[in-house]
Amino acid sequence: xxxxxxxxxxxxxxxxxxxxxxxxxxxxxxxLSGLSLATQLPVAQWAQALFVxxxxxxxxxxxxxxxxxxxxxxxxAGGALGIAGVLMQQVLRNPLAAPTTLGVATGAxxxxxxxxxxxxxxxxxxxxxxxxxxxxxxxxxxxALAWRRGLAPMVVVLAGLVVNLYLGAVSTTxxxxxxxxxxxxxxxxxxxxxxxxxxxxxxxxxxxxxxLVLAGLMLRPLAILELDDVNARSLGVSLKHLRLMSLGLxxxxxxxxxxxxxxxxxxxxxxxxxxxxxxxxTLPQRLLWAPVLGALLLTTTDQLLQRFSGALPTMxxxxxxxxxxxxxxxxxxxPRLKLGGDRPHAAPMxxxxxxxxxxxxxxxxxxxxxxxxxxxxxxGQNGEGWAWxxxxxxxxTHEWRLPRTLAAAGAGTxxxxxxxxxxxxxxxxxxxxxxxxxxxxxxxxxxxxxLFVPGVGLPMLLLAGTLSALATLGILLLINRRSGFQxxxxxxxxxxxxxxxxxxxxxxxxxxDPRTQQxxxxxxxxxYYVDTSLAIVVAASAxxxxxxxxxxxxxxxxxxxxxxxxxxxxxNVDRARLALLGVVALLTAAATxxxxxxxxxxxxxxHMARLLGASRxxxxxxxxxxxxxxxxVLADWLGRQWLFPQEIPxxxxxxxxxxxxxxxxxxxx
Amino acid sequence: xxxxxxxxxxxxxxxxxxxxxxxxxxSYNASAADTPRIATVDWTIAETLLALGVxxxxxxxxxxxxxxxxxxxxxxxxxxxxxxxxxNRELLAQLAPDRILLSxxxxxxxxxxxRIAPTDTxxxxxxxxxxxxxxxxxxxxxxxxxxxxxxxxTLLAWLDAHLALLRQTLDTQDISDRxxxxxxxxxxxHVRVFGEHSLYNAVMQRLGLENAWQEETNxxxxxxxxxxxxxxxxxxxxxxxxxxxVGVDERLSSSALWQHLPSVRRDEVLTLxxxxxxxxxxxxxxxxxxxxxxxxxxxxxxxxxxxxx
Numbered sequence: 001x002x003x004x005x006x007x008x009x010x011x012x013x014x015x016x017x018x019x020x021x022x023x024x025x026x027x028x029x030x031x032l033s034g035l036s037l038a039t040q041l042p043v044a045q046w047a048q049a050l051f052v053x054x055x056x057x058x059x060x061x062x063x064x065x066x067x068x069x070x071x072x073x074x075x076x077a078g079g080a081l082g083i084a085g086v087l088m089q090q091v092l093r094n095p096l097a098a099p100t101t102l103g104v105a106t107g108a109x110x111x112x113x114x115x116x117x118x119x120x121x122x123x124x125x126x127x128x129x130x131x132x133x134x135x136x137x138x139x140x141x142x143x144a145l146a147w148r149r150g151l152a153p154m155v156v157v158l159a160g161l162v163v164n165l166y167l168g169a170v171s172t173t174x175x176x177x178x179x180x181x182x183x184x185x186x187x188x189x190x191x192x193x194x195x196x197x198x199x200x201x202x203x204x205x206x207x208x209x210x211x212l213v214l215a216g217l218m219l220r221p222l223a224i225l226e227l228d229d230v231n232a233r234s235l236g237v238s239l240k241h242l243r244l245m246s247l248g249l250x251x252x253x254x255x256x257x258x259x260x261x262x263x264x265x266x267x268x269x270x271x272x273x274x275x276x277x278x279x280x281x282t283l284p285q286r287l288l289w290a291p292v293l294g295a296l297l298l299t300t301t302d303q304l305l306q307r308f309s310g311a312l313p314t315m316x317x318x319x320x321x322x323x324x325x326x327x328x329x330x331x332x333x334x335p336r337l338k339l340g341g342d343r344p345h346a347a348p349m350x351x352x353x354x355x356x357x358x359x360x361x362x363x364x365x366x367x368x369x370x371x372x373x374x375x376x377x378x379x380g381q382n383g384e385g386w387a388w389x390x391x392x393x394x395x396x397t398h399e400w401r402l403p404r405t406l407a408a409a410g411a412g413t414x415x416x417x418x419x420x421x422x423x424x425x426x427x428x429x430x431x432x433x434x435x436x437x438x439x440x441x442x443x444x445x446x447x448x449x450x451l452f453v454p455g456v457g458l459p460m461l462l463l464a465g466t467l468s469a470l471a472t473l474g475i476l477l478l479i480n481r482r483s484g485f486q487x488x489x490x491x492x493x494x495x496x497x498x499x500x501x502x503x504x505x506x507x508x509x510x511x512x513d514p515r516t517q518q519x520x521x522x523x524x525x526x527x528y529y530v531d532t533s534l535a536i537v538v539a540a541s542a543x544x545x546x547x548x549x550x551x552x553x554x555x556x557x558x559x560x561x562x563x564x565x566x567x568x569x570x571x572n573v574d575r576a577r578l579a580l581l582g583v584v585a586l587l588t589a590a591a592t593x594x595x596x597x598x599x600x601x602x603x604x605x606x607h608m609a610r611l612l613g614a615s616r617x618x619x620x621x622x623x624x625x626x627x628x629x630x631x632x633v634l635a636d637w638l639g640r641q642w643l644f645p646q647e648i649p650x651x652x653x654x655x656x657x658x659x660x661x662x663x664x665x666x667x668x669x
Numbered sequence: 670x671x672x673x674x675x676x677x678x679x680x681x682x683x684x685x686x687x688x689x690x691x692x693x694x695x696s697y698n699a700s701a702a703d704t705p706r707i708a709t710v711d712w713t714i715a716e717t718l719l720a721l722g723v724x725x726x727x728x729x730x731x732x733x734x735x736x737x738x739x740x741x742x743x744x745x746x747x748x749x750x751x752x753x754x755x756x757n758r759e760l761l762a763q764l765a766p767d768r769i770l771l772s773x774x775x776x777x778x779x780x781x782x783x784r785i786a787p788t789d790t791x792x793x794x795x796x797x798x799x800x801x802x803x804x805x806x807x808x809x810x811x812x813x814x815x816x817x818x819x820x821x822x823t824l825l826a827w828l829d830a831h832l833a834l835l836r837q838t839l840d841t842q843d844i845s846d847r848x849x850x851x852x853x854x855x856x857x858x859h860v861r862v863f864g865e866h867s868l869y870n871a872v873m874q875r876l877g878l879e880n881a882w883q884e885e886t887n888x889x890x891x892x893x894x895x896x897x898x899x900x901x902x903x904x905x906x907x908x909x910x911x912x913x914x915v916g917v918d919e920r921l922s923s924s925a926l927w928q929h930l931p932s933v934r935r936d937e938v939l940t941l942x943x944x945x946x947x948x949x950x951x952x953x954x955x956x957x958x959x960x961x962x963x964x965x966x967x968x969x970x971x972x973x974x975x976x977x978x
Contacts, residue, residue: 058900058931065926066897120915127916176752181914194858194895196926383748383763399784400758520754528755531781645750645757646730 018275018289025296032303033071040067069195074299074318076204077193077257078267082294083208083215084257085268086286087250090222091243095276098269099254102247103163105263107138108255110167113174113182131259132252138163139251143244145663162603162663169600169655172524173648179520191262191319193302200260207256214249215287222246223283264319267294301325320507324500331479331493358619361612365626369409372630376405376637381644403535404527408636408650409629410538411527411591416605416628417542417549418587420621423606424556425580432603433588437497439597441472442589443523447504450519469589472497473582525596525651527636538594545587546625555580556617596651601628604658631658703816705767708786710753710778712738713793714770717811717949719743721820726766729753738945740955754778761785768814789814793949794866794889801871808950828950832875835961839876844968845937847906848881849873849960850899853946854913857920857927859895861946866890868948869910872957878964881905889947900930907932908939908960910946939963 041049041063048054053064081099088097099105111134115122122130145159175182195201221242257264271294272286280286302318309316377398378389387393418433433439445468449460479493508519522529530538555576558566563573588602609623635654640647708727709715715728719741727750728734734743748764751757754775761769762785769788771778773795782788791814793807794800805825812821851869852860863869864882867890873880881902886892899907907930921927932938941959945952 055929058903058929061926061929062897062900065929066895066900116915123916124919192859192895194897196858196896196924198925199923380759383760396762397759400762526755529777529781645760646752647755647757 016278018278018280018285018293021274021278022289022292022296025293025300029296029300029303032300032307036303036306037063037067065197066195069198069201070193070302071299072201073195073204073261074193074302075295076201076208077261077264078271078295078298079291080204080208080211080253080257080294081264081268081298082271082291083212083287084250084253085270085272085294086283086290087215087222087246087253088268089272090225090283090286091246091250093225095273098265099250099257102142102160102251102254103138103167104135104251104254105258105265106164106167106171107141108132108135108258109263110134110171110174111137113171116182117174117178127259129259132255135251135255135258138167139247141663143247159663162659166655166659166663169524169652169659172520173652173656176520176524176649176652177643177646191264191322192317193261193319204256204260208253211249211253211256215246218242218246218249219284219287226283262317262319264298264322266323266325267298270294271297298322316507320504324504328500331475331497358614358616358623361614362619362622362626365623365630369626369630369633372633372637373405373409376408376633377401380637380641403530403532404636404640405633406535406539407527407530407594408632410535410540410542411595412601412605412628412630412632412654413542413546413625414538414587414591414628415602415632416609416624417545417621418584418591419602419604419628420606420609420624421549421552421556421580421584421587422602424560424617424620425577425584427560432600433584433591434597434600434602437476437494438469438472438585438588439592440494440500441475441497442469442592443597444468444500444504445471446522446593447508447519451508465593466589469585469592473585476581476585477578522596524649525654526639526647526649527595528647528649530594534594538590541590542625542629546622549583549621550618552580552583553617553621556621595632596649600651600655600658601631604654604661605631608661705815706765707768707770707815708750708756708761708764708766709770710750710756710775711770711772711791712753712945713947713949713952714772714791714811715743716741716945716951717808718770718815720824720949720951721808721812721815721817723815723817727756727761727764729756737943738948738952739943741951756782758782758785770811770814794947796866796888799871800866800868800890801875804868804871804949804953824950828954831954832872832957835957836876839878839961839964842965842968844964845906846879847904847937848879848902849908850881850902850905850932851908851910852899853891853910854917855893856914857896857917857924859893860899861891861893862899863891863946868946868953869956872953872960876957876961878960891946896924896926896930899932900926903931905932906935906937906939908941908963910941911943937967939967 037046041059045057045060046063049060049063050068053060055061084099085097088099088102089095091097108131111130112123112127114134115127115130142159142163145163225239225242254268272290275286275289275293280289298318301322305316305318305321374389378393380387380393380397380401382396415433419431422431422433442465445464449464453460475497476493555571558569558571559573559576559580561569566573566576591602605624605628606620608627609620612623614620614623631654632650635657636650638648638657639650639653642648642653704723706726707718707723709718709725710729712728712730712734715725715734716738718725724744725747727748728743729750730753731743731747731749748760750760750764756778758781761782766786769782769786771782771788771790773790773792776790779788779790789810791807791810793803795803808825809818809821812818851863851867851873853863854860862882864880864884864886866886866888870880870890881904882892884892899905927933939960941956941963944956944959
């Protein structure tokens with residue numbers, strides 16, 4: 001793998017090792033820092049500013065209380081996230097595991113949101129403790145969900161992802177209704193490193209020292225996790241306890257960092273992945289180099305940012321920038337990343353007993369959908385309270401309710417289909433349209449247009465969304481062509497593209513532009529902006545595509561059996577994957593334009609369908625489509641009625657309902 | 670003694686506002702029958718309508734209006750029509766207003782709300798135009814729609830006269846000539862600092878006060894910066910607009926950088942009660958009052974005697 005990298009560099013005989021990369025980066029970082037400090041303060045005063053700043057000299061004070069703490073905390077936080085990332089990737093045996101994957105960051109953010117709104121007294125006791133408790137509870141939930149399966153890596157990541165989405169949905173709901181009060185948390189959420197005393201450093205330093213010592217003590221048993229479960233168990237290691245302890249440690253480190261400077265997610269993913277690629281194979285090597293690289297990455301990014309963003313009226317938080325810079329790096333890495341194959345790989349697909357006759361299931365689901373549609377159209381509140389179904393209600397409200405209900409049903413169906421396809425193609429229960437990045441890509445295009453073209457209309461938005469969805473698909477295909485569209489790589493590319501969307505959203509939110517309300521509403525999946533013609537198009541294409549996709553059910557039945565079996569049965573695997581991915585992209589883009597990028601339904605509906613016993617592709621597709629429509633219609637209706645006259649977007653509601661159900665079913669898996 | 674040197678600036682402002690409302694109420698009664706029933710999603714339009722003596726039938730997020738805009742007070746009978754970005758159309762249709770007013774921020778709502786009632790967009794913030802001119806023309810546009818044009822003339826004339834009076838008073842007082850740095854705290858490390866194109870800046874210009882923030886600002890007239898950006902403006906005097914986010918007060922007292930900011934060291938930070946940062950004429954008048962008062966109270970010799978009970 002090292003050859004890969006060196007071959008792509010201009011010097012063919014130069015082999016890049018972790019040590020060499022870190023030295024290079026350290027030089028760049030030191031040069032940048034030196035330059036920055038020199039413009040801030042004459043070199044002769046550096047020592048004085050560090051130890052005893054002159055109270056009357058504002059430059060020295062700034063250096064002492066702002067520049068130096070910021071520089072130090074960047075190093076500390078980057079290093080800490082590197083360690084946390086190594087621990088998580090080691091425990092979960094998953095190169096995609098990162099401190100944010102376990103829901104710690106969102107848990108901490110939610111705790112702070114709740115405390116700010118409902119118990120501000122707690123914040124005076126200490127924000128960091130609130131964040132630690134929130135992050136800890138989120139992690140506890142993840143562990144509780146994965147406990148029955150002995151904290152198996154796949155299940156932990158799956159549970160983490162779901163908890164993440166769930167808590168994220170709750171946070172977004174709160175932000176939507178309390179935008180003015182929660183301004184501060186927007187900045188924090190985007191990961192701003194700016195400091196105005198040494199308090200943050202003094203808080204982080206002892207905690208990280210303890211964590212580092214503990215990680216050192218666990219080095220030997222952790223190395224055994226390189227083996228698969230059976231082998232490790234035969235060596236007498238209590239897997240549950242070991243995983244619990246090391247994950248707990250990683251989460252503690254993450255929570256400390258998050259509580260001081262906010263969410264800086266990418267470093268924890270990138271640093272361990274890069275050092276592994278550069279040849280740091282053993283655990284001690286990775287535990288040494290990942291924090292060093294993490295520290296340097298974060299500090300260099302921060303220095304660059306301070307250098308070039310000074311002139312902008314927009315604040316660009318460092319945490320968001322690392323994510324934005326990290327995504328292209330990740331995209332570059334993916335074709336070079338060795339995934340699976342090198343170690344025993346066991347990804348248990350979620351399964352349930354197969355039903356002999358899915359017809360009855362489909363009938364029941366169809367009936368439930370019909371009832372939900374009628375209820376959604378006729379039952380609701382008005383200025384005087386609840387109004388019972390009547391012709392008068394229909395006449396007064398169908399103009400507003402019909403497009404939304406149709407659009408919700410249509411979008412739910414499209415997302416469910418996309419989710420079914422992608423879960424079957426990749427054989428990965430974690431997959432969903434959101435993970436493939438098309439939702440994120442579409443969203444990026446739409447946000448850019450809304451922010452830079454004032455007063456833009458719907459047709460323009462539709463065009464922009466479609467173009468960015470196609471561009472995203474193009475990137476996906478370009479990067480994955482060489483690997484023959486291997487499932488894991490496609491997912492990874494998707495995550496990287498989604499990672500580009502997050503910082504953009506964070507920057508927008510952190511700057512408190514009052515226009516964010518509308519963006520936020522769309523991003524959280526509201527059917528509010530849908531008009532009748534769009535609704536009809538969406539609903540009609542949902543029906544047509546559900547039927548059309550039945551033709552692809554042979555591919556969908558064969559692909560999950562593995563490449564060789566499928567090939568042996570006469571499927572052109574590459575071409576089939578390509579075609580299916582194209583369909584997924586179009587389905588997702590269409591749905592995203594209507595209800596925003598929040599597509600929990602795409603993950604949920606195929607799952608529920610499978611848990612209900614629809615295992616053959618044909619039944620799976622139909623059941624998922626019906627479930628997707630049902631979920632979205634219910635979510636849309638509940639969202640409109642719960643806090644009347646204020647509305648909770650359908651995407652958020654479906655995450656709230658669907659997430660709860662999903663976690664429950666995961667627990668008894 | 671000028672009226673401004675009296676204590677209890679809030680009370681005084683309320684009296685003035687009351688006088689204005691009484692003045693407007695006379696004409697309001699005369700034209701009440703013709704006044705269209707107006708619904709709006711925008712708080713600035715809502716406060717302008719109220720200042721013109723028109724009570725809107727529906728306003729978005731009424732609770733948040735009361736918290737963040739506050740004055741002029743929103744009467745209880747005003748119906749909450751939901752979120753600003755997503756007013757509840759079923760409820761609006763039931764209210765059946767004669768007109769609906771939007772700001773450009775929510776202009777994507779216009780086509781669908783237009784099916785309920787004629788919908789107009791009134792722009793207060795337009796890049797490249799002078800905010801004060803826009804504020805006046807926006808007030809007149811709103812007044813024209815509400816059929817209260819005479820009241821708009823009264824309101825704007827009063828605003829100009831009031832600011833001129835305040836400026837005169839400020840000129841006669843011995844206030845410090847430091848440029849002002851108007852900020853709102855986001856958290857203990859970040860502030861919104863208001864510069865060109867902001868309402869606060871426009872008011873300060875009218876009062877003859879210098880704004881220390883000369884950097885580029887965004888569409889809404891503010892920049893989001895870390896505290897350290899303020900430290901470099903040696904000369905500037907900080908004006909903090911409340912409310913402070915929870916816990917910021919405590920954390921600032923332990924923040925070394927804050928304690929060392931030039932303004933804080935000189936102990937001359939002014940704290941003003943909340944004023945809607947993106948407001949119209951009423952917010953402008955309130956901000957002018959609060960600011961002048963704070964400056965004048967502060968300029969008084971420390972031996973100032975408390976008024977007799």
